[in-house]
Amino acid sequence: MSYPVLELKSLIKSFPQRELLRGVDFALEAGGSYVLTGDNGCGKTTLLRIVAGLEAADGGMLRFKGAAIDLGHYPEALRRELVYVHQQPYLFNTGIAHNIAYGLKMRGVPKRRRELLVEEAIAWAGVGHLGSVLPHKLSGGEKQRVALARAKVLNPGLLLLDEPTANLDNDARRQTLALIEALRHEDVTVMIASHDREIIAMPHVERLHLEAGRVRAL
Template identity: 55%
Template sequence: MSALMTVRGLKKRHGERLLFDIDELTLETASAYVLTGANGVGKSTLLRVLAGLDTAQVASAAFEGTPVALHPYPAALRRAIVYVHQHPIMFSTSVADNIGYGLAARGEPKARIAQRVEDAMAWAGVSYLQGTDPARLSGGEKQRVALARARVLQPRLLLLDEPTANLDGAAREQVIALIPTLMEQGTTVVMACHDRDLIGLPGVRRLKLRDGHLEYRTNKGETDETP
């Protein structure tokens, strides 16, 4: 399997504190990873750096074999990489408009937007919410709408920050069920999480951020307290 993204010499500081110092991070095409580690080790910050939402010191980076800079963040990466926050922001329009927002910003034709939004809503199981005021959505519905909004952009790399946090029961299960289908369409997915069921998904690899370094681990369902 070929490398989608490789970053070497990745360092991030908060004031005098060295948050992480990663020799190499390699993400393969059409693969899924869980990024684990104790609270405060920098999981969310790492995702934000990869998405161009935060800056860090980088020795070198490549995307699909082409050298790239992470700062200033290139337009090509903004089209290829999508980040979904733990608490997704919804615009005060409709669910359909939220899902199609990124496509509209890219100048896609309205007919194409409508079709892709319809497909994404069906995929996420939120078609019944099409005209709903986003302020009325539950936590699980917001997360599925956010995933649909990301999916319509057909990202090469999707970064999910705690996608099942604060979700219980059926809502959590519905979100987890969507993850394998993202891999099937060729998207590489990286999920910062503590969720044992996400960590244990078949085919998902584990990256553990500990003491500022990144460990590639065999996925056997270990907790973050496992040495």
Template identity: 45%
Template sequence: MTPVLPLLTVRGLARTIGLRRLFAIDELVIPRATAIVLTGMNGAGKTTLLRMLAGLERAPGATVQWTDANGQSHDAPLDPLPPAVRQRIAYLHQHPYLFRTSVRANIAYGLHARHLPHDEIARRVGEALGWAGVSHLQDTAPEHLSGGEIQRVALARAKVLEPELLLLDEPTSSLDGHAREQVIALVRDLATEGRTVIMVCHDRELINLPGVVRWKLGDGVLDTHHP
């Protein structure tokens, strides 16, 4: 049987703040089709780690290795994030920013940036609106949305890009009640679609989703075999 190659392998990932070493990770193997919860104390560097993987924070000296669709291996500096890797990743902020336009336009933004055909954009955006349960809000401006609706639109905007790796920073932290349950259901869907999902969270319901792998960041070390 042919071994399953990792989605990405990142080496030399480190962050220092002043005289404090936040973390130092010699090698981080990101598997395919795996839901991962990243836990740790506040201030351990969980969000920083996610942002470095997404190319949103500097990662001097780090490298990333990946395999393309033809099976060819590539190795490059992580900083700046190589375009071929950037296309594979979608990042969801803890407090997502939506452009001051309609819900539909927000979800379509990344697809237009990739210059996809208009009919393809319309199809994928329509599917994403339905998936997130926000079709009835497609012409609504973000300032008229609730916190839960904003989070669902942001998840749809990430999903529509069909990323192989989704990085979610505290997707339910500011939600409660029905809004939280709706977002958990969408995250559960993403985690069962064959994508890799890495979530920073303290939500026990997300941590205890079936099949979720738990990573723990603490004392400068990332434990990828945490029970």
């Protein structure tokens, strides 16, 4: 039985010059994969950031695993469940394992368990060969894969990926697409803002389209 992990109702967000989100409603089923499409500047990043608790909404309701959340008072605990991966991920200037372990450490996961999870995540993302290479020496694609591993290892209730294949060369894009495809076999709900035709065309991915401040299923 699937159930909605996240429901958004009447989400609104304005900037001084612009009413960006004008009543966004949608529900995401647990374990589902969703792609959020829409023209540049229509508000995809803003929407993902609001859902992740990184930006305030002006109004609306969010329900996470059935519990109602007032978007005006975003609980800290929810921020840990909803993990946002930036289009150009920022990594700490230390080795890959340390980057991937950081969030687990912050969540109080014991060292041994942490090491095991980090090892699994490194293997999953295929970044083991990069060892202790520092982030400034990594390519955009390698950074993106480390960022995906770092997010996935937290086992989030909802994983939010912002244009994960934009700004990547073809090989790096292929590798990132393969990881996105592999997420289908994981017990994770994922929402991806993207224009990438291959992501949109993935058979298990449902499409949500943001236009004129509202979201509709396509």
